[in-house]
Amino acid sequence: MSGARFSMDSPVRIRRAWPPGHVRAPWYLRGCAGVVCRVVGEFGNPEEMAYGRNDGPKLMLYRVRFRQVDVWPDYGGPPRDTLEVEIYENWLEEAGAEAA
Amino acid sequence: MSDSHGHSHPHGQPHPFQPDIEDSALTHYQKLELAVGELLMEKGIFTGDDFRRALEDIDSRNSGDGARVVVRAWVDPAFKERLLADTNAAAGEVGVDAGAIPVTTVENTPETHNVIVCTLCSCYPRMLLGLPPDWYKSRAYRSRVVREPRPVLAEFGTTIPDDVEVKVHDSTAELRYLVLPMRPEGTDGMSEEDLAKLVTRDCMVGVTLPDKSAD
Numbered sequence: 001m002s003g004a005r006f007s008m009d010s011p012v013r014i015r016r017a018w019p020p021g022h023v024r025a026p027w028y029l030r031g032c033a034g035v036v037c038r039v040v041g042e043f044g045n046p047e048e049m050a051y052g053r054n055d056g057p058k059l060m061l062y063r064v065r066f067r068q069v070d071v072w073p074d075y076g077g078p079p080r081d082t083l084e085v086e087i088y089e090n091w092l093e094e095a096g097a098e099a100a
Numbered sequence: 101m102s103d104s105h106g107h108s109h110p111h112g113q114p115h116p117f118q119p120d121i122e123d124s125a126l127t128h129y130q131k132l133e134l135a136v137g138e139l140l141m142e143k144g145i146f147t148g149d150d151f152r153r154a155l156e157d158i159d160s161r162n163s164g165d166g167a168r169v170v171v172r173a174w175v176d177p178a179f180k181e182r183l184l185a186d187t188n189a190a191a192g193e194v195g196v197d198a199g200a201i202p203v204t205t206v207e208n209t210p211e212t213h214n215v216i217v218c219t220l221c222s223c224y225p226r227m228l229l230g231l232p233p234d235w236y237k238s239r240a241y242r243s244r245v246v247r248e249p250r251p252v253l254a255e256f257g258t259t260i261p262d263d264v265e266v267k268v269h270d271s272t273a274e275l276r277y278l279v280l281p282m283r284p285e286g287t288d289g290m291s292e293e294d295l296a297k298l299v300t301r302d303c304m305v306g307v308t309l310p311d312k313s314a315d
Contacts, residue, residue, distance in 0.1 A: 024272050026219050028246065043274045061274055068249075068268075077250045080265045086273035 013095035022050035025091040033095040034066035060089040166228035167299035174283040199227035215306030225276040256307040279306040
């Protein structure tokens with residue numbers, strides 16, 4: 001998809017940031033590394049729309065896959081278990097190639 | 101009154117009534133919702149009848165719609181491919197309106213079991229499954245199923261072998277998710293109508309599996 005900073009299989013990390021206000025990047029994934037498993041498309045930015053600012057630039061949305069053992073160091077299940085979540089581009093940064 | 105009515109409260113005192121809806125004060129957001137709704141009707145943006153019909157449409161949805169979609173995917177491989185590619189369009193083929201929000205169908209296979217949650221609130225494919233159950237909205241389910249999905253599934257009676265990947269989908273943004281369960285063994289001769297009875301709401305959230313023996 002044009003205009004997407006990341007593509008399928010890009011290693012990404014969710015920014016380690018805790019801004020106030022309406023945020024859609026789940027707290028428990030901040031700082032976690034995963035890979036892009038789908039470029040979903042552009043959507044209005046919910047962090048702006050929550051305050052009635054509906055005319056701003058659209059944001060690319062991705063599905064990102066994490067290994068559970070990378071999210072929870074003491075994860076009790078097998079290492080093959082995964083978690084997928086939708087993350088907007090403003091929350092993603094490039095990660096090293098070590099992510100699954 | 102006899103003493104055989106099966107509950108214990110001190111007699112001679114007022115019976116403890118269940119509180120009525122009006123007994124607790126409206127929250128800020130309940131007042132806001134009422135005020136905005138009344139304002140929109142006063143301004144003629146929509147009528148009270150429009151509002152009622154919209155609520156009735158939401159209330160009339162149930163997991164039978166999702167089950168019809170799932171069963172068609174079981175019996176028609178070409179339909180299954182279309183469902184995985186574009187759920188909203190494919191649902192329309194079987195007369196199910198999946199709504200304006202894009203739904204992604206995730207397929208259970210011998211290698212992967214999918215389960216759905218929304219940790220931020222309670223996003224749920226309402227157009228296909230109806231209103232979400234209270235447990236889906238509970239803090240316990242939302243916080244635990246991402247943290248320890250296998251023990252949570254076990255509490256629903258669902259044990260996933262360790263050589264099968266458990267994939268949790270945290271539905272946080274613009275998409276909704278529907279789990280396409282695997283068709284149970286021993287259902288070859290069944291009609292679509294009978295198959296649909298095996299496809300419960302919980303199967304399509306991914307916390308249980310279709311159970312042939314429950315038929």
